[in-house]
Amino acid sequence: MTASNPLSAGACNTANHAVLAWVDEMAHLCLPERVYWCAGSEAEKAALTQEAVARGILIPLNQEKRPGCYLHRSNPNDVARVEQCTFICTTNPEDAGPTNNWMAPREMYAKLRELCRGAMRGRTMYVVPYLMGPPGSPLTKVGIEITDSIYVVLSMRIMARMGQAAYDQLRDSPNFNRGLHCMLDVHPERRYIAHFPEDNAIISVGSNYGGNVLLGKKCLALRIGSWLGRKEGWLAEHMLIMGVESPVGEKTYVAAAFPSSCGKTNFAMLVPPPAFAGWKVWTVGDDIAWMKPGADGRLYAINPEAGYFGVAPGTSMKSNPNAMRSIQRDTIFTNVALTPDGDVWWEGHDDAPPKECLDWRGQKWTPDSKEKAAHPNSRFCAPAVNNPMLAPEYHDPQGVPISAIIFGARRSTTMPLVYQAFNWTHGVHVGATMGSETTAAATGAVGQLRLDPMAMLPFCGYNMGEYFRHWLRIRKLITHPPRIFHVNWFRKGDDGKFLWPGFGENMRVLKWIVDRCRGHADAEETPLGWVPGPRSFDLSGMDNFNADNLAKAQSFNVEEWRNEVIKSDELFLKLYADLPKELIFQRELLVARF
Numbered sequence: 001m002t003a004s005n006p007l008s009a010g011a012c013n014t015a016n017h018a019v020l021a022w023v024d025e026m027a028h029l030c031l032p033e034r035v036y037w038c039a040g041s042e043a044e045k046a047a048l049t050q051e052a053v054a055r056g057i058l059i060p061l062n063q064e065k066r067p068g069c070y071l072h073r074s075n076p077n078d079v080a081r082v083e084q085c086t087f088i089c090t091t092n093p094e095d096a097g098p099t100n101n102w103m104a105p106r107e108m109y110a111k112l113r114e115l116c117r118g119a120m121r122g123r124t125m126y127v128v129p130y131l132m133g134p135p136g137s138p139l140t141k142v143g144i145e146i147t148d149s150i151y152v153v154l155s156m157r158i159m160a161r162m163g164q165a166a167y168d169q170l171r172d173s174p175n176f177n178r179g180l181h182c183m184l185d186v187h188p189e190r191r192y193i194a195h196f197p198e199d200n201a202i203i204s205v206g207s208n209y210g211g212n213v214l215l216g217k218k219c220l221a222l223r224i225g226s227w228l229g230r231k232e233g234w235l236a237e238h239m240l241i242m243g244v245e246s247p248v249g250e251k252t253y254v255a256a257a258f259p260s261s262c263g264k265t266n267f268a269m270l271v272p273p274p275a276f277a278g279w280k281v282w283t284v285g286d287d288i289a290w291m292k293p294g295a296d297g298r299l300y301a302i303n304p305e306a307g308y309f310g311v312a313p314g315t316s317m318k319s320n321p322n323a324m325r326s327i328q329r330d331t332i333f334t335n336v337a338l339t340p341d342g343d344v345w346w347e348g349h350d351d352a353p354p355k356e357c358l359d360w361r362g363q364k365w366t367p368d369s370k371e372k373a374a375h376p377n378s379r380f381c382a383p384a385v386n387n388p389m390l391a392p393e394y395h396d397p398q399g400v401p402i403s404a405i406i407f408g409a410r411r412s413t414t415m416p417l418v419y420q421a422f423n424w425t426h427g428v429h430v431g432a433t434m435g436s437e438t439t440a441a442a443t444g445a446v447g448q449l450r451l452d453p454m455a456m457l458p459f460c461g462y463n464m465g466e467y468f469r470h471w472l473r474i475r476k477l478i479t480h481p482p483r484i485f486h487v488n489w490f491r492k493g494d495d496g497k498f499l500w501p502g503f504g505e506n507m508r509v510l511k512w513i514v515d516r517c518r519g520h521a522d523a524e525e526t527p528l529g530w531v532p533g534p535r536s537f538d539l540s541g542m543d544n545f546n547a548d549n550l551a552k553a554q555s556f557n558v559e560e561w562r563n564e565v566i567k568s569d570e571l572f573l574k575l576y577a578d579l580p581k582e583l584i585f586q587r588e589l590l591v592a593r594f
């Protein structure tokens with residue numbers, strides 16, 4: 001984009017009839033002052049950033065310390081996903097199922113069209129073409145997001161492959177996700193995140209925060225994606241993907257589903273402890289996996305995203321050095337604290353609390369303040385290519401073959417550090433009955449135990465019972481099924497302290513998992529599944545952690561497990577009409593094993 005070629009500055013850059021017709025329709029609805037067609041160039045990024053700074057939407061950080069980094073403060077009423085405002089709009093309510101909010105498409109379209117009518121008057125409508133997935137992958141999908149938020153444009157540019165590549169993949173096809181985002185007045189009463197899976201469409205209004213508005217992420221890659229996956233024979237999952245490399249260069253690929261703010265980014269970027277010299281963990285993805293059976297009978301996964309929208313609090317050189325390196329440049333921070341020297345800070349940062357700074361709301365903060373300096377759900381938005389341990393396979397259109405699937409949750413009681421399911425069907429039951437304590441990633445109470453099957457409760461775009469059936473069906477399409485495990489980094493002792501040190505030390509659990517997949521590690525049978533045998537779990541080099549501590553972290557308490565079954569029965573009763581009978585049998589087998 002140069003002054004001598006004004007046509008390229010936001011001018012229409014596609015001849016696709018379906019795109020042109022849809023953008024025209026949306027422009028007639030929203031009545032923006034102008035339409036800006038994003039191309040994804042560096043010059044465009046510079047111009048949009050400059051405008052965002054001029055309008056106070058982005059605050060430049062210290063450019064010497066953090067080149068290309070900016071801070072954004074969201075409306076304090078708009079700091080997380082809002083599950084109560086999230087809808088799956090299908091003709092039949094049964095298709096959305098009992099775990100989703102439902103409204104008839106006709107009714108939701110009417111309601112949202114009214115809200116969007118003239119909503120962009122005096123504003124710019126940005127047309128953001130993007131790819132979810134590497135160019136040329138059979139799994140990759142095209143989306144176009146129309147938005148009136150420059151923050152969304154700049155964030156989408158990090159989180160997805162934005163620009164011409166999307167039009168190149170689409171060519172003259174009408175087959176793309178239609179996403180409309182209108183900020184409106186950013187008011188919780190006028191906030192709707194509505195999905196129309198039958199139309200491959202999304203309308204999001206009244207928010208300007210993360211998962212509500214970066215439509216490629218949770219809306220397309222998970223809610224619409226899971227719907228498409230069932231139709232087309234693949235899985236869209238809330239999973240990180242990592243490559244574990246042994247000292248002799250053997251690579252094993254693992255996917256792991258943990259609910260929001262339960263450790264995916266940290267696990268995906270794990271740095272092995274000193275005792276694991278020669279071991280390397282490569283990040284393929286930190287939040288979303290699309291997995292499809294391959295011709296060789298294995299399950300292949302891609303990361304459809306291009307960046308990390310990660311939780312800031314708790315991120316430090318000690319807990320996650322690769323994340324710290326990833327956010328050194330070209331990163332947009334949201335709702336963190338701003339220090340006097342133009343740097344960022346949050347609770348759990350390596351630096352001591354600043355004597356004085358501006359909190360996430362922009363108000364003066366000192367260590368004596370009662371409130372947190374950074375919002376608990378404050379985030380960084382950083383390009384994947386910044387990660388020094390980005391797996392080269394991240395770019396591979398074929399994806400990586402998955403050997404293990406790990407389900408994990410935030411559980412202060414009951415759940416052992418690690419166990420392995422007996423087989424795929426048992427593993428599906430383990431994932432389906434997963435409970436986790438709620439976090440700040442969604443609005444509402446924090447720390448409350450709720451069932452979050454496969455970490456997909458807020459993200460499954462169709463009937464959860466059908467989703468379980470789809471998982472069981474996928475097994476028939478693979479001859480080398482990934483082994484399935486359950487982990488819990490968050491179990492606490494009577495003193496309220498974590499029983500397991502977590503973070504880099506999770507490598508020990510990961511190694512046992514990899515060894516199990518390769519047939520190298522022994523295990524003992526328990527009512528829950530296989531657990532590490534006495535010699536197969538490496539405790540070498542650990543301070544203050546011995547076999548007794550491990551036994552505590554692994555302990556099985558039948559009373560707690562009875563409650564666990566009662567809790568999962570609530571979900572099974574809710575889903576009863578659509579629940580695969582295999583899961584009912586698995587429940588019986590589990591109880592019988594107690």
Ligand code: GTP
Pocket residue numbers: 258259260261262263264265266267286287309310311313314315319441489490498501502503506
């Ligand atoms: P979303 O982006 O919301 O999907 O979250 P996520 O699953 O990627 O979680 P993330 O890795 O950002 O971690 C969330 C919180 O859990 C942070 O505060 C971490 O510090 C904390 N955490 C991550 N791993 C561990 C661990 O092994 N042990 C403990 N105790 N805390 C952890």
Ligand code: SPV
Pocket residue numbers: 080081209210211212217218259260261287309441442
């Ligand atoms: C999550 O909540 O699981 C996230 C953050 O990854 S958001 O993009 O806001 O959904």
Ligand code: MN
Pocket residue numbers: 238259260261287
């Ligand atoms: Mn997530």
